[in-house]
Each structure stands twice: as C-alpha cells, then as structure tokens.
Amino acid sequence: MASLSDEDDGWTWPNRPNLRHYICSLMSCKHGRWDNQCVRDKTFTKEELLSVRPIDVKRWLAMRAFGIPNPNMQTDAPDNERSASLSKTKSGVSVFMPNQHVAWIDGRGGNPTLHKMVSQFIKDVIALETKGLGKPPNDKRPYRQAEWDKLLEMLRREEDFDHRWRLPTMSLWAYHLIHRIDDTSHFNVDNPHGSHTFPFAIYTRTKWSKNVRTMKQCPDQIALASGAWKNCVHLSLANYLEQWLGMHPTVKFLWTDNPHDKKGPSNVKQQYRNRVAAMVWCKDEFKQLEDEPEEHNGLGATSGRKFFANKAQISGASDAQVEYRGRWVGEKGRKGVNRHCIRMADPYTDTFVAGLLCDGGPSNTQQEKVLSLQTSGCLQMLYPMCAQGTNKTTCFVEFLD
Amino acid sequence: MLCRILGLARLWGVYDEDVAALLCPTDVATIKASFGECFGDIDGNPVKKVQLEVLRVGTRLEIMPAVQQDNTQPQQQQQALAPQNNDNRQIIAYLQRIEKNQQEQFQLIRNSQAEQKQWLEQ
Numbered sequence: 251m252a253s254l255s256d257e258d259d260g261w262t263w264p265n266r267p268n269l270r271h272y273i274c275s276l277m278s279c280k281h282g283r284w285d286n287q288c289v290r291d292k293t294f295t296k297e298e299l300l301s302v303r304p305i306d307v308k309r310w311l312a313m314r315a316f317g318i319p320n321p322n323m324q325t326d327a328p329d330n331e332r333s334a335s336l337s338k339t340k341s342g343v344s345v346f347m348p349n350q351h352v353a354w355i356d357g358r359g360g361n362p363t364l365h366k367m368v369s370q371f372i373k374d375v376i377a378l379e380t381k382g383l384g385k386p387p388n389d390k391r392p393y394r395q396a397e398w399d400k401l402l403e404m405l406r407r408e409e410d411f412d413h414r415w416r417l418p419t420m421s422l423w424a425y426h427l428i429h430r431i432d433d434t435s436h437f438n439v440d441n442p443h444g445s446h447t448f449p450f451a452i453y454t455r456t457k458w459s460k461n462v463r464t465m466k467q468c469p470d471q472i473a474l475a476s477g478a479w480k481n482c483v484h485l486s487l488a489n490y491l492e493q494w495l496g497m498h499p500t501v502k503f504l505w506t507d508n509p510h511d512k513k514g515p516s517n518v519k520q521q522y523r524n525r526v527a528a529m530v531w532c533k534d535e536f537k538q539l540e541d542e543p544e545e546h547n548g549l550g551a552t553s554g555r556k557f558f559a560n561k562a563q564i565s566g567a568s569d570a571q572v573e574y575r576g577r578w579v580g581e582k583g584r585k586g587v588n589r590h591c592i593r594m595a596d597p598y599t600d601t602f603v604a605g606l607l608c609d610g611g612p613s614n615t616q617q618e619k620v621l622s623l624q625t626s627g628c629l630q631m632l633y634p635m636c637a638q639g640t641n642k643t644t645c646f647v648e649f650l651d
Numbered sequence: 652m653l654c655r656i657l658g659l660a661r662l663w664g665v666y667d668e669d670v671a672a673l674l675c676p677t678d679v680a681t682i683k684a685s686f687g688e689c690f691g692d693i694d695g696n697p698v699k700k701v702q703l704e705v706l707r708v709g710t711r712l713e714i715m716p717a718v719q720q721d722n723t724q725p726q727q728q729q730q731a732l733a734p735q736n737n738d739n740r741q742i743i744a745y746l747q748r749i750e751k752n753q754q755e756q757f758q759l760i761r762n763s764q765a766e767q768k769q770w771l772e773q
Contacts, residue, residue: 444653449655475660479667479669484656484660488657489661489673491657601705601712602705614700615663616700617698
C-alpha cells in the first residue's frame with residue numbers, strides 16, 4: 251500500500267474517490283491484470299504513476315473500447331465503449347497524474363493522457379462512430395412540448411399528494427431553473443426566498459450542480475410566475491409547500507422528508523424517475539404522442555433538461571444565455587461559454603431566460619383592489635403552515651394591507 | 652416576502668376553477684368563507700395576474716408591467732421612454748458630479764491665487 255503523501259516534493263494522492271476506479275483500471279491494465287483488477291480503494295505511489303506512458307493509456311482505452319490492446323482501425327469496431335465515455339475516462343486518470351498540467355515530452359515525461367497518440371485514438375473512434383460502427387449511442391431524446399404538457403396532466407390527474415403536487419412541482423422547479431432532477435432534489439425547504447427589489451419574484455441558489463465550486467458560481471436565480479397556471483411555479487410551489495409543511499412541519503429538504511444529506515436527495519431523485527416512468531412513460535396515452543417510435547432511445551432522466559434548454563432557445567434565448575441560466579461550464583477550449591457562465595454581475599440574462607420559459611409570459615400576481623384587512627384570521631386560514639414556518643404570523647396582513 | 656408571493660398565488664388558485672378542482676374542497680370552501688367574512692362577496696378572482704416585461708436599463712435589471720396593446724398613445728410613449736429617461740438621469744447625475752469636482756478645483760485655485768496676491772502685496 252502506498253503512502254498518501256510523498257514528503258519530499260509535497261505531492262499528495264488526489265482525493266477524488268469518484269474517479270479512483272479509473273486509475274485502478276488503468277494500472278491493472280498496465281500490469282496485465284485486466285481480468286483481475288485491483289481493489290477500488292488502492293492507492294499508488296508517485297513513482298508508479300510516473301511510470302505510466304502514453305502507449306499504456308492508449309492500450310488501456312483500446313481495451314475498454316475494442317476489447318483488445320492493439321486494434322486495427324480498418325477492421326475492428328469499438329463495440330464496448332463510445333468516444334464520449336473514453337474522453338471521460340481519460341480525464342478521470344488525468345487528475346491522478348503527478349505532472350497533470352504538463353504536456354508529454356518524449357524523454358522528459360509529463361501527463362501521458364495529453365499525448366497526441368491518445369487524442370488521435372479517440373478521434374479515430376469518433377470517426378468509426380460517424381460511420382455507424384461500434385456501440386450505438388445511449389443518450390435520451392428531449393421531451394416535446396406536447397409530451398411535457400401530458401406529463402404534468404397525467405401526474406395531476408392522480409388523487410394522492412405525491413403525484414398531484416410533489417412530482418409536478420419538482421418538474422416545474424427543474425423546468426424553470428433548467429435543472430436536471432438530481433440538482434432539483436437537493437433543495438432545502440428554506441432555500442426559496444423573496445426579494446425586496448422585486449417583491450413578486452422568488453429567488454433561490456443552486457448549490458449542488460456539478461459545475462458549482464464556489465459561492466460565485468451559485469448566484470441567486472429568479473423564478474417568475476407564469477401567465478398560464480399549468481406552467482406557474484409560484485402557484486404549484488404555494489400549494490405544494492402548504493401541504494408539505496402541514497405533513498412535515500420540521501422537514502429539512504424541499505422534496506423529501508429523509509433528513510440524511512446524501513441519501514435523502516439521492517432517493518428522491520430515483521423515486522421521481524421511477525414514478526414518472528411507471529405513471530407516464532409506460533402508459534399508452536403518453537406513448538401515442540410519439541410520432542417517430544424506434545428512431546431514438548426514448549425518454550430518460552436527461553430528457554427534461556434538454557427540453558428546457560431547447561425551449562428557451564426556440565423562445566429567443568442565445569446559447570450563451572441558456573448556458574448562463576443553466577449554470578453550464580463549457581468544454582475545454584470553449585472560452586466563450588466559460589465567459590458567459592455563472593456570473594453574478596448579469597441578473598438580466600438570468601431573468602430574461604426565466605421570462606422566456608414562462609408560458610403566457612412572466613406575470614405578477616396582484617390583488618384586484620386594495621383591501622383593508624382588520625384581522626389576520628382568514629390569512630392564517632389561507633396559508634397557515636408557511637406562515638408558521640417563517641415565524642411571521644401576520645405576514646398576510648402586511649401583504650394585503 | 653415569500654409568504655406574500657405564495658399566499659397571493661394560492662389565493663388566485665382558490666378562486667380559479669381549474670386549480671380549485673385540484674385542491675382539497677374543504678380548504679377551498681374554508682378559505683373562500685374566511686375571505687368572504689372579511690371582505691364580503693367578491694365577484695371574480697380577487698387576485699389578478701399582470702403580465703411583466705424584462706428590460707435592461709444601462710447595467711440594471713428592470714421588471715415592469717408589459718405595455719398593453721389597448722393603452723392610449725401617450726401612455727405607450729411614456730412607458731417606452733421610461734428606460735431612456737433612466738439612462739438620461741444617470742448621465743445627468745454623472746455630469747453634475749464632474750461639474751461639482753471642477754468647481755471645487757477652481758475654488759482651490761482661486762484661494763491659492765488670493766494667498767499669493769496677499770503675499771506679494773506684503
């Protein structure tokens with residue numbers, strides 16, 4: 251077992267538990283143990299890692315894609331793994347290389363994953379994929395508008411709270427913030443908040459996206475009410491939250507009553523996917539909306555986000571504006587995206603895209619006429635649980651007066 | 652603040668037929684009765700939705716009610732000019748600050764000249 255630190259030059263074993271299986275796979279392949287790979291929690295010394303050469307990385311990628319270390323690109327096909335997956339695995343081992351940020355120089359060393367031989371190999375796999383050879387893609391297609399509307403309709407048709415309120419509200423929350431559902435599932439119950447600048451808007455921060463590393467990358471994002479009630483996140487959240495807090499007055503998370511920081515959001519994400527699959531995707535009523543069956547891989551967990559982003563673009567947002575709202579970090583070399591992504595200085599872009607995603611246009615709910623309220627009794631009746639949650643039992647007096 | 656937003660949204664839903672059909676009938680009846688006790692019978696929905704428009708004014712974000720098609724012409728012009736007026740106000744304020752700084756500098760120069768004049772006279 252290697253020590254975690256080489257004291258001489260300060261190099262330490264990177265603490266990346268989610269990527270550790272990649273380096274274990276590479277080192278096993280290098281040592282001829284492809285069929286008997288080392289255990290996942292094994293660590294390697296700096297010397298062991300420095301002994302990895304570009305040809306080792308290329309052979310390892312070839313093993314993953316073709317099943318053989320030296321494939322013939324004219325006759326063999328990458329039946330096991332696709333190029334996108336190979337790029338991800340290459341990045342997965344790159345972080346463990348002691349000279350991670352140094353390009354490989356023959357005779358002197360560096361990061362073996364940055365060698366041209368490796369990148370050329372992945373390009374060759376892409377070329378084969380383009381010809382239709384190798385493993386077919388597994389990506390899911392986006393929803394269509396009619397399918398998205400049908401999803402909300404079918405969920406709301408059910409009698410129970412989960413299907414009628416919780417899942418549609420989760421869906422709308424993800425829709426308006428251009429989230430994947432696993433980002434949505436992490437919200438705490440007290441994350442949504444108001445603003446004195448725009449007292450008709452809800453603000454929140456997405457702190458759990460994989461692209462968020464610092465507080466600067468999770469600025470307040472706006473959620474506006476929609477003119478069409480079926481798409482209105484304010485209306486849905488209001489009714490959901492009132493019932494949710496009634497059932498769980500001291501709940502921690504917005505969508506699950508499991509207070510465990512990891513298991514709670516993880517379970518609710520899987521629960522959402524399973525319920526939607528069972529209640530919507532599998533039903534004939536939903537399948538009838540498909541106009542090109544068998545031409546794609548169907549719908550999946552990523553279909554929502556693709557649809558939200560597409561819809562914002564169709565409505566008039568540019569790529570950069572959608573990426574800003576969706577908190578995306580671009581690929582390496584795409585500086586344009588990085589420049590646009592996740593800045594606090596441009597609330598207009600965030601609000602502009604939020605407005606485009608509101609069916610019926612963004613709207614403000616106002617009282618029809620000024621009502622002088624003498625008692626807060628009816629207001630407590632209207633929204634008692636949320637009022638208790640904020641310890642402001644007279645808040646309705648404030649807003650209606 | 653959040654209660655205010657969500658409370659209005661819920662109240663709108665209670666008085667909307669489609670949304671009320673999704674809510675617990677007891678809740679809807681109770682809220683309507685309670686609201687009616689305080690404000691009497693109300694025709695239609697006591698909460699209205701006003702369409703908004705997102706604008707960029709200089710570097711600032713402005714969210715304001717959308718201009719309605721049936722508004723009178725002067726109102727339309729006034730609302731259309733509002734962002735421009737905001738820009739103009741910022742420029743005027745900036746120019747005023749420059750002018751004030753210059754006045755202060757001139758005053759300092761005049762003071763020093765007066766002191767020199769006094770010294771020469773002595």
